[in-house]
Amino acid sequence: AQKVTQAQTEISVVEKEDVTLDCVYETRDTTYYLFWYKQPPSGELVFLIRRNSFDEQNEISGRYSWNFQKSTSSFNFTITASQVVDSAVYFCALSEAQDNAGNMLTFGGGTRLMVKP
């Protein structure tokens, strides 16, 4: 069975600080996909990134960066120079690859990030 754990339920930072959101996952599959989604107060789920299990390259997109480490089953997300607009709940999610489509996402409990001015 797959499981995603986001140990930090809530983080509060001051604008311009860097912040890292942790994500640890469990799966028995060798092929799987990891995701990060952002849920702002308006409620929608905004896709941020997908990573497959064979691609351990770290990725940077503007102020966002992701650190995928299979050895520790972690897929951490760092926001550099945080801004008030980054305030949201962030979800890490896992999908195990199967032969057929319709593979569900298992979400972590989410981390609520509050960026104060």
Place this chain on the structure above:
Amino acid sequence: AAGVIQSPRHLIKEKRETATLKCYPIPRHDTVYWYQQGPGQDPQFLISFYEKMQSDKGSIPDRFSAQQFSDYHSELNMSSLELGDSALYFCASSLGGPTEAFFGQGTRLTVV
């Protein structure tokens, strides 16, 4: 670009009533997923369809049913509503396997 469309955006129902939520996937996407997100919780997978056939089932109550139609839109039917069904219901769509699942804006269901 076209996104996943869900309707209605908000719905208020009384206990024991029935509700139908609709989802229109991104054009050419063949897979639809339904998720339920209770207050302060993470989204929980309910059910998915691939090419109009049910492909996976999660913690969907027996009071709920869903289907995907020939035009690939999907409907989630909920009967005998309970207060605990109050939640944000998301539909997502994707093309084939575990590619990016794009989520709709959700339907907020309130049962009173």
